[in-house]
Amino acid sequence: MSTYAFIVGGVLPGIAALTFIIGMTYRFRVWSRTVQPGKMTLFPASDNTIKAVLAEAVFFPGLFRGDRVLWMFAWIFHATLALVFLGHLRVFTGLVDRILAAMGLSADAIAAMSNTVGGIAGVVLLATGIMLLIRRVTLQRAKEISGLPDFFALLLIIAIILTGNMMRFGPHFELEQTRVWARSLITFSPAVPQNGLFLTHALLAIVLIMYIPFSKILHFGGIFFTQSLIKRR
Amino acid sequence: MSNKEKVENAVAAINKGPKALKLYMEICAKCGTCASVCPVYYGSPEKKFNPSVRSDLIRAVYKKQCTHSGKILGKLAGAREFDERELEQWVEDFYSCTGCRRCATYCPFGIDNSVITRKGRAILNTLGLTPEVMKKVVEISLKTGNTDGASPKAFMAAIEFLEEEMRDEHGVDIKVPVDVEGADYFYVPPSGDVLVNIEATTGVAKVFHALGMSDRWTMSSKCFDGANYGLFTGDDNSMKEDNKMYVEEAKRLRIKTMLMGECGHAHRIMKFMMEPGKWWGDLPFTITNCLQWTAEHIRAGRLQFDKSKNSMPVTYHDPCNFGRSCNIVEEPRIILHATCMDFREMHPNRGENWCCGGGAGLSAMDTIHEFRMEVTGKKKMEQIRATGAKYVAAACSNCKRQLIQLMEYHKEDIAVGGVHDMLSRSILIDGKAAEHVDYEHQAVETSSQ
Ligand code: SF4
Ligand code: SF4
Numbered sequence: 001m002s003t004y005a006f007i008v009g010g011v012l013p014g015i016a017a018l019t020f021i022i023g024m025t026y027r028f029r030v031w032s033r034t035v036q037p038g039k040m041t042l043f044p045a046s047d048n049t050i051k052a053v054l055a056e057a058v059f060f061p062g063l064f065r066g067d068r069v070l071w072m073f074a075w076i077f078h079a080t081l082a083l084v085f086l087g088h089l090r091v092f093t094g095l096v097d098r099i100l101a102a103m104g105l106s107a108d109a110i111a112a113m114s115n116t117v118g119g120i121a122g123v124v125l126l127a128t129g130i131m132l133l134i135r136r137v138t139l140q141r142a143k144e145i146s147g148l149p150d151f152f153a154l155l156l157i158i159a160i161i162l163t164g165n166m167m168r169f170g171p172h173f174e175l176e177q178t179r180v181w182a183r184s185l186i187t188f189s190p191a192v193p194q195n196g197l198f199l200t201h202a203l204l205a206i207v208l209i210m211y212i213p214f215s216k217i218l219h220f221g222g223i224f225f226t227q228s229l230i231k232r233r
Numbered sequence: 234m235s236n237k238e239k240v241e242n243a244v245a246a247i248n249k250g251p252k253a254l255k256l257y258m259e260i261c262a263k264c265g266t267c268a269s270v271c272p273v274y275y276g277s278p279e280k281k282f283n284p285s286v287r288s289d290l291i292r293a294v295y296k297k298q299c300t301h302s303g304k305i306l307g308k309l310a311g312a313r314e315f316d317e318r319e320l321e322q323w324v325e326d327f328y329s330c331t332g333c334r335r336c337a338t339y340c341p342f343g344i345d346n347s348v349i350t351r352k353g354r355a356i357l358n359t360l361g362l363t364p365e366v367m368k369k370v371v372e373i374s375l376k377t378g379n380t381d382g383a384s385p386k387a388f389m390a391a392i393e394f395l396e397e398e399m400r401d402e403h404g405v406d407i408k409v410p411v412d413v414e415g416a417d418y419f420y421v422p423p424s425g426d427v428l429v430n431i432e433a434t435t436g437v438a439k440v441f442h443a444l445g446m447s448d449r450w451t452m453s454s455k456c457f458d459g460a461n462y463g464l465f466t467g468d469d470n471s472m473k474e475d476n477k478m479y480v481e482e483a484k485r486l487r488i489k490t491m492l493m494g495e496c497g498h499a500h501r502i503m504k505f506m507m508e509p510g511k512w513w514g515d516l517p518f519t520i521t522n523c524l525q526w527t528a529e530h531i532r533a534g535r536l537q538f539d540k541s542k543n544s545m546p547v548t549y550h551d552p553c554n555f556g557r558s559c560n561i562v563e564e565p566r567i568i569l570h571a572t573c574m575d576f577r578e579m580h581p582n583r584g585e586n587w588c589c590g591g592g593a594g595l596s597a598m599d600t601i602h603e604f605r606m607e608v609t610g611k612k613k614m615e616q617i618r619a620t621g622a623k624y625v626a627a628a629c630s631n632c633k634r635q636l637i638q639l640m641e642y643h644k645e646d647i648a649v650g651g652v653h654d655m656l657s658r659s660i661l662i663d664g665k666a667a668e669h670v671d672y673e674h675q676a677v678e679t680s681s682q
Binding site for chain 1: 249250251252253255256257259260261262263264265266268269270274278280283285286289300301302308309310311334337338339340341342343344345348505506509510556557558559560562583584585
């Protein structure tokens with residue numbers, strides 16, 4: 001195994017996971033412990049705060065009313081991202097497969113479904129990601145507030161999507177390898193797939209995972225805190 | 234300590250809270266949605282009016298002071314070293330947000346940029362950089378108990394005038410009790426509703442009279458102005474000091490209910506900040522608003538009106554503090570539907586209404602008159618025009634001042650007043666409505682400003 005592959009596939013995943021878990025735990029703890037004197041309810045507010053906050057986190061209704069075009073891109077982008085995340089879990093753990101198999105789907109059917117859904121998701125994600133980028137450079141009100149961190153986060157995610165798509169649509173890559181790899185990580189005896197594209201994809205994803213606790217991508221956790229502040233009666 | 238250090242320390246303190254502010258520093262996704270719903274940016278889409286740009290004045294310093302990435306990467310992480318020369322920009326920018334909270338309604342994360350604005354103003358206040366007008370209003374208010382600097386004597390003169398007017402209108406004595414200990418209700422209007430546009434107060438007095446409750450309420454000759462500019466300058470101390478006078482007076486008068494007047498921010502401070510925040514512990518009285526109180530009596534069918542007295546098209550402007558911050562939206566409509574023949578909604582309304590352009594104290598600042606007329610009030614003017622209304626009811630003295638100026642500036646023949654004004658003109662006292670008097674040209678000159 002090359003040193004590069006060993007570092008990317010054997011060493012960094014552990015560091016990234018630790019950074020992410022410690023970083024996020026730290027953030028959440030600090031956030032929940034920081035004092036908030038007084039209320040700041042924003043009306044109309046529903047009686048069921050938890051439901052309202054969850055709805056906001058899943059469907060972005062506020063954004064829907066505020067900027068419909070952005071809502072469309074942002075919602076499709078995030079929803080697909082969530083789907084792709086589940087897809088990766090499936091590849092790594094086989095858990096979803098077992099559930100689907102229990103529902104009576106054959107292995108071939110599952111693979112075909114994964115190919116179709118995953119393929120479409122990859123394309124949609126790339127398209128909406130690029131739309132968000134275009135919006136950021138062309139729309140005045142977004143352009144004038146965009147800084148390097150905003151472009152970095154978006155470009156990084158687009159690069160990850162791109163390499164992921166290349167793996168799917170390029171020369172055949174046996175997904176089973178990644179399942180072996182994921183299992184090998186837990187037993188501390190890394191078996192890293194020797195595939196340039198895979199390694200690039202993994203490296204970029206690792207950078208993203210480590211970057212999250214220090215960046216505005218924190219918003220995926222922060223939203224629950226900020227939304228409950230204004231939705232709490 | 235230099236100003237630079239003071240600013241940096243104040244910003245660094247955000248690390249310890251409040252929670253909202255700290256999160257706002259860390260999670261803004263820079264999506265620009267707030268800009269598309271902000272009345273200021275709508276009026277003039279310049280970079281400096283973009284809410285996120287304004288908030289970055291503080292956010293960039295926070296990143297420099299409190300985040301690792303900001304300390305190490307500096308500009309690359311959106312961090313900036315604070316430069317004292319920016320302070321002038323701070324004053325201008327933080328006093329060009331109307332604190333309307335509309336951004337928070339639509340921001341995917343509910344980021345309330347007005348909280349950041351208020352923090353910025355609070356910092357400016359500690360440096361003595363609060364604009365003169367605002368400083369003066371706070372000073373006068375703490376000294377005299379009202380933002381107009383009117384004496385108890387001037388107040389009594391105004392009350393006499395008010396009672397005389399009502400006698401002319403209805404031919405009967407309609408009382409405005411003052412300084413009565415042990416009354417049930419303590420009415421706290423904005424001073425403008427006593428000294429300048431008296432009809433909101435005559436309206437409330439007539440409701441009490443019609444209900445046969447004339448001897449159950451009181452006003453105070455020392456505390457007749459709920460307005461509290463500490464909310465606008467960001468200075469919690471003066472806000473609380475001002476507020477304390479009113480709570481003490483309520484206790485002294487041994488009243489049961491504090492009846493707040495048509496003033497959005499005053500009601501917000503009493504009902505949504507002081508009371509739940511327990512600034513002065515448990516209170517021996519409850520707090521409600523005259524809009525809620527009157528609406529309840531209308532709902533119960535206890536009041537009768539002659540709508541034909543208000544035949545012109547009337548619309549309602551939801552003051553941001555009543556709508557988004559206090560959820561008082563249906564009550565003024567109940568009153569207007571009951572008292573006007575042709576009530577029309579403007580769109581959007583209620584929690585989604587656009588700010589008049591004079592929020593967060595801006596309407597008191599004549600130094601930015603043109604800015605308020607051309608920029609912050611632009612959307613409001615369009616909204617009002619679209620209704621075709623000839624009278625805009627706004628339950629707020631600040632909104633009223635801004636709207637009246639807007640109509641003058643844009644040469645629109647549209648009257649502006651309160652909600653109880655419409656009630657005052659149409660309520661039946663002994664089966665008869667008032668003979669309408671044009672108060673605008675008769676207002677007593679009691680203001681020392
Ligand atoms: S809408 Fe919210 S997240 Fe978007 S730029 Fe404005 S404050 Fe930031
Ligand atoms: S509070 Fe109102 S004026 Fe201030 S940034 Fe938000 S939308 Fe704009």
